[in-house]
Amino acid sequence: SYVLTQPPSMSVAPGQTARIPCGGNYSGSPGVNWYQQRPGQAPVLVVYDNTDRPSGIPERFSGSNSGNTATLTISGVEAGDEADYYCQVWDSTSDLVIFGGGTKLTVL
């Protein structure tokens, strides 16, 4: 089954761009979903199927997937973006849902 690898932490200054990688041992291109989890809150979907945004999610959040790495990009980072971010795929072969270990984003 897939293994998704994320850096445990990243930091970025306000107004800058954060790029959070999610490396996978998969071949092909399963759709990658991204979740934001603020402290004490439930996760919220911010990007699905690699590049799509649910309604209500700011355009500052975008996603890409190339080769074996998916990336969540947050442009013009704000203090409110400080959170844990998780990538996730559905392994259709094994019918398992896989999460990355999560990246704690700190806004300096």
Place this chain on the structure above:
Amino acid sequence: QVQLVQSGAEVKRPGASVKVSCKASGYTFTGHYIHWVRQAPGQGLEWLGWINPNSGGVNYAPKFQGRVTFTRDTSINTALLELNGLTSGDTAVYYCAREYELALYWGQGSLVIVSS
């Protein structure tokens, strides 16, 4: 609007069982899988499995096979998780989540504390 409202916090003794409920509203309950995910304190997200509310079919993560049971009651649009043989390692927030286009939309979570 779409909502998943979960049951409240529970404190259980080691070896006991716990049942967590997840009441759905704002959409057709039988139209979307419900997933269960847990998060231990300070840790990441761990998937437990899903239930198809329409058929009652389930798929459990291998780690939890034999210890977890998912059920649903379509008359009250509610999904249920039961976890048996609790240990301190099961202390976590348990989330239900509605699957939509292979992505998850989450309930507020239910804290389960296992302590003697």
